[in-house]
């Protein structure tokens with residue numbers, strides 16, 4: 001399509017490190033990657049959902065196929081398309097990018113603002129790794145800078161990320177480190193437990209390098225628990241081994257040992273025994289606060305600037321759909337670039353899609369008794 005692309009990435013390293021998290025692969029992820037990738041994206045086909053009671057008995061089992069992949073697999077696939085000049089993809093956008101002629105990946109560059117120049121062009125201001133402020137001109141700016149988006153802060157200052165009042169403890173275990181009985185019961189399935197003000201979800205995801213071979217897969221788990229902003233528990237949880245208080249995530253390897261030991265003890269008291277065992281055996285757990293973000297606008301300056309992904313709206317992770325949302329937006333953007341829809345229609349579709357996901361995520365959290373006093377205004381109200 002003849003577009004020249006420049007990616008500004010804040011992270012100063014040239015290849016982002018996966019944190020091992022699993023991703024539920026939805027229809028738009030599948031459609032997006034099949035457009036740009038000739039071989040199927042590595043994934044695990046789950047066949048069943050199991051719902052457990054407090055003692056670990058299966059109270060309901062539903063046959064339902066679902067695919068899972070990992071952040072690392074999706075990132076590696078995208079980078080391979082970008083990095084390899086020999087990419088065989090038939091799509092014109094991809095070939096141009098893959099040839100490396102018309103695309104630049106600029107890491108260590110933090111976008112700070114977008115400024116209209118009056119002639120239809122936009123200027124994006126950014127700070128380089130060396131601390132210089134520079135500007136790049138663009139016909140189209142796509143703001144994909146995450147839930148704490150600097151571009152959104154300039155465009156929609158009234159939209160503020162808000163803590164939902166609960167955290168997700170997370171971890172990944174190689175399947176061969178699970179006991180024989182847990183492996184036999186849970187691998188290849190999606191497992192749920194819902195207790196008092198808590199939810200636990202575990203599912204199988206690809207192993208290192210995207211392997212779906214039995215013996216090489218991993219079990220990904222997420223355990224949601226209330227944690228009041230500013231409480232002693234909150235501050236202890238979010239303070240890492242070096243004493244740094246984190247705003248959203250305490251990454252693998254940085255969780256305070258005492259905090260984690262306490263969490264393991266709570267898991268033994270509150271979770272079905274096999275799930276408590278999974279928590280206990282996790283080598284590199286991490287914790288993330290659940291953050292609500294909902295923009296009421298996604299296009300600016302006559303469609304010259306777009307907000308996408310978590311920068312536009314961040315559905316709660318119960319939906320397992322945030323990455324799928326981004327893929328949906330990208331597919332719709334392709335329709336704009338091909339002249340099939342206009343950017344107003346793009347905005348209408350992506351806002352409606354986000355609204356639906358936000359509602360589902362908030363409802364699941366509420367149904368599980370998660371969140372509570374001190375919550376932000378209902379995120380969905382700001383969209384509709």
Ligand SMILES: Cc1cc2nc3c(=O)[nH]c(=O)nc-3n(C[C@H](O)[C@H](O)[C@H](O)COP(=O)(O)OP(=O)(O)OC[C@H]3O[C@@H](n4cnc5c(N)ncnc54)[C@H](O)[C@@H]3O)c2cc1C
Pocket residue numbers: 008009010011022023024109110111112144145146147149150151168170222288289308309310311314317320321322323324326
């Ligand atoms: C507990 C939990 C479970 C989840 N499970 C799932 C799941 O099963 N399925 C799913 O689809 N999603 C899941 N998600 C959500 C998913 O991880 C994110 O929604 C998704 O990664 C958002 O992608 P994004 O590109 O919009 O933002 P991000 O992944 O945050 O990427 C933003 C990028 O922009 C860069 N950046 C930030 N600011 C700037 C700046 N100013 N200038 C330049 N670069 C910048 C960052 O370094 C980063 O590379 C889960 C999230 C949580 C918390």
